[in-house]
Amino acid sequence: MICKDCGASQLEGTLFCSECGCFLLDAPSKPTFILPFSDFAKHDPTPALENFKPSALAKPLILTIVIPSSRRRFKMEIVDRIRIGRADIHANIYPELDLVNDNGAEMGVSREHAIIEASANGLAVSDLGSTNGTFLNNSRLSPNMRYPLKNGDELRFGELLIHVLF
Amino acid sequence: MNDDSDYYAILGVPQDATEAAIRDAFINLLPQFPQDVSEQDNPAYGRLLTAYKVLSDTERRATYDSLLRETAVSPLNITIQASKDQLQLSKEAQIVYLLIDILPPAAKTQTQRPLNLSLVIDRSTSMKGERLDHVKKALEILIDKLAPDDIISIISFSDRAEVVVPSQPASDKQALLTKTRTIFTSGGTEIYQGLSAGMKELRQAPLPQHTNHLILLTDGHTYGDADLCVDLAQKAARLNIGFSAFGIGSEWDDQFLDKLVAPSGSQSQYIETPDQIINYLQKRIQGLGSIHARNIRLSLDLPQTIIPQFGFKLSPFAQPITLKEQEIKLGNLEGRRPLSFLLEFTIAAQPRETRINIPLHFTADLPERHNHTVKHQHQIIVLDNPIHIAPPDALIKAVRLLNMYRMNEKVASDVQAGDMLAATRRMKHLSTRLLELGQTKLAQQAYSEGDRLETMGTMSLEGQKKLKFGTRALLGQTIAALNSDTNDL
Numbered sequence: 001m002i003c004k005d006c007g008a009s010q011l012e013g014t015l016f017c018s019e020c021g022c023f024l025l026d027a028p029s030k031p032t033f034i035l036p037f038s039d040f041a042k043h044d045p046t047p048a049l050e051n052f053k054p055s056a057l058a059k060p061l062i063l064t065i066v067i068p069s070s071r072r073r074f075k076m077e078i079v080d081r082i083r084i085g086r087a088d089i090h091a092n093i094y095p096e097l098d099l100v101n102d103n104g105a106e107m108g109v110s111r112e113h114a115i116i117e118a119s120a121n122g123l124a125v126s127d128l129g130s131t132n133g134t135f136l137n138n139s140r141l142s143p144n145m146r147y148p149l150k151n152g153d154e155l156r157f158g159e160l161l162i163h164v165l166f
Numbered sequence: 167m168n169d170d171s172d173y174y175a176i177l178g179v180p181q182d183a184t185e186a187a188i189r190d191a192f193i194n195l196l197p198q199f200p201q202d203v204s205e206q207d208n209p210a211y212g213r214l215l216t217a218y219k220v221l222s223d224t225e226r227r228a229t230y231d232s233l234l235r236e237t238a239v240s241p242l243n244i245t246i247q248a249s250k251d252q253l254q255l256s257k258e259a260q261i262v263y264l265l266i267d268i269l270p271p272a273a274k275t276q277t278q279r280p281l282n283l284s285l286v287i288d289r290s291t292s293m294k295g296e297r298l299d300h301v302k303k304a305l306e307i308l309i310d311k312l313a314p315d316d317i318i319s320i321i322s323f324s325d326r327a328e329v330v331v332p333s334q335p336a337s338d339k340q341a342l343l344t345k346t347r348t349i350f351t352s353g354g355t356e357i358y359q360g361l362s363a364g365m366k367e368l369r370q371a372p373l374p375q376h377t378n379h380l381i382l383l384t385d386g387h388t389y390g391d392a393d394l395c396v397d398l399a400q401k402a403a404r405l406n407i408g409f410s411a412f413g414i415g416s417e418w419d420d421q422f423l424d425k426l427v428a429p430s431g432s433q434s435q436y437i438e439t440p441d442q443i444i445n446y447l448q449k450r451i452q453g454l455g456s457i458h459a460r461n462i463r464l465s466l467d468l469p470q471t472i473i474p475q476f477g478f479k480l481s482p483f484a485q486p487i488t489l490k491e492q493e494i495k496l497g498n499l500e501g502r503r504p505l506s507f508l509l510e511f512t513i514a515a516q517p518r519e520t521r522i523n524i525p526l527h528f529t530a531d532l533p534e535r536h537n538h539t540v541k542h543q544h545q546i547i548v549l550d551n552p553i554h555i556a557p558p559d560a561l562i563k564a565v566r567l568l569n570m571y572r573m574n575e576k577v578a579s580d581v582q583a584g585d586m587l588a589a590t591r592r593m594k595h596l597s598t599r600l601l602e603l604g605q606t607k608l609a610q611q612a613y614s615e616g617d618r619l620e621t622m623g624t625m626s627l628e629g630q631k632k633l634k635f636g637t638r639a640l641l642g643q644t645i646a647a648l649n650s651d652t653n654d655l
Contacts, residue, residue, distance in 0.1 A: 011258070013260040025556065092602065094603075
């Protein structure tokens with residue numbers, strides 16, 4: 001096996017080139033599945049925020065994220081933002097909340113799906129133009145607009161449901 | 167087996183209960199239920215009835231008991247993931263990685279043995295000032311956290327050792343604290359002196375009833391006694407005494423400390439600034455205070471066609487594994503995090519379709535069973551037309567970081583071999599890869615070390631340690647992130 005980056009010869013089965021560190025498996029990135037019902041519930045929820053100014057918090061806020069489908073419950077700090085999506089080494093995308101291991105691709109989570117931003121006046125969530133949409137308490141968000149995120153809100157990325165507590 | 171189908175648990179009797187005891191238990195539990203209860207509308211009653219029906223019938227009980235033995239869950243819950251489960255026929259050797267996780271059992275099975283701890287502290291002249299001050303502060307916090315039945319001894323050493331606190335229960339904390347304040351700096355660093363004095367103190371306590379551990383804190387190279395130290399560490403491991411080692415600053419020998427902790431599968435760690443001493447020591451003591459299984463070993467009795475190349479422990483802390491001996495020392499299963507490690511094998515040329523078995527035999531000391539063995543076998547199939555399945559994400563993540571750690575190690579051997587061109591090129595590549603991961607600080611360090619290699623032909627001692635332990639720490643974090651639960655954050 002020859003490394004396509006540096007030309008070093010490597011044993012078959014090697015995952016990363018010992019000379020240059022290049023990933024040697026040409027596994028194509030997983031595409032986001034398009035779900036059949038993504039037109040569902042397109043109406044807007046509570047109106048989008050007009051004057052939201054994202055700013056880093058003086059003291060990080062601790063969010064508890066619950067992902068029922070994968071029985072995960074964990075804490076995350078937010079200082080200025082949390083990006084949500086699926087990590088993809090090929091596209092160099094590494095969201096802070098990575099849903100790869102929650103079956104993200106199959107549940108319709110885009111690689112760059114949504115973002116939670118902080119400000120002195122609270123948190124806001126925006127959809128980043130994802131394939132299957134972001135839902136806040138079961139209402140679909142218009143892409144690239146900020147909506148207020150409250151304690152206990154239910155967020156759905158495609159088909160993947162999470163609860164955010166803080 | 168879950169609680170619903172554990173008939174003994176339902177009746178609240180031990181597995182060797184007599185027929186009379188089973189009947190008594192049943193009769194005692196009956197009044198909990200209303201007179202007119204039926205199996206249909208009260209599942210708990212149904213379970214009780216089933217449990218009693220089975221256990222009161224000698225024949226059915228015997229069948230149930232044999233079933234119970236077969237499905238008895240081993241306290242070692244082991245999962246194995248391979249980079250490939252099917253290999254292509256090949257005239258050349260191939261690489262296979264295994265990611266092995268041993269998961270901690272439910273907290274209730276944890277064994278709490280008191281600690282028997284010896285802290286061996288370097289008091290050579292270079293420790294003067296901030297370093298020793300922080301060590302003393304760390305000692306104070308540590309002493310405060312010990313339980314009264316824990317045993318502690320403190321040794322300070324330079325070119326000779328001094329027993330500051332002889333082996334004793336940590337009950338009179340005031341007296342202990344007063345003694346730690348008497349440590350002052352002078353002289354050189356002879357680690358063997360300190361270690362052997364620490365060992366002597368540890369052996370004052372009855373070893374089988376304790377978690378025995380020696381913690382070395384040093385900031386320098388030892389002079390001419392490194393081999394003696396490693397021999398001592400091996401001897402200690404046979405007596406169930408673990409060694410952990412912490413190096414402060416950048417002047418100490420990381421390879422030596424790795425060798426020192428290998429026999430007991432324990433931790434060696436770089437402490438960049440003195441104020442981190444407390445943090446690392448506390449974590450280590452926490453781990454030692456919550457052990458589920460001790461001294462886990464993996465024996466690799468492999469056919470000649472399978473050669474282990476490299477091993478690395480990822481959790482509960484990142485540490486290279488020595489593969490030279492028949493038995494791999496994996497240390498303890500500690501705390502709430504799994505014991506995870508990665509193995510790399512070369513599989514010799516496979517000209518025919520076949521099945522390859524990789525036997526993995528684990529042995530551990532459990533609270534109720536000494537030398538408990540679990541035999542696993544991982545099977546890989548060699549085919550002409552294998553199905554290509556991407557390796558598990560966790561495994562790719564771990565191998566990616568491990569490769570970075572090894573690239574840094576290889577730079578050191580390039581330098582030793584005098585191949586500055588290769589060393590420089592590799593270091594620059596490493597910098598790029600670290601940057602891709604978003605590790606800007608480490609990437610910058612690698613970049614400036616690359617420059618240094620190019621112009622001066624050496625690496626800085628500090629940079630070498632920062633990269634080695636920086637990439638090591640990343641390895642530890644991947645597994646922590648994959649197993650993230652509330653306890654880790």
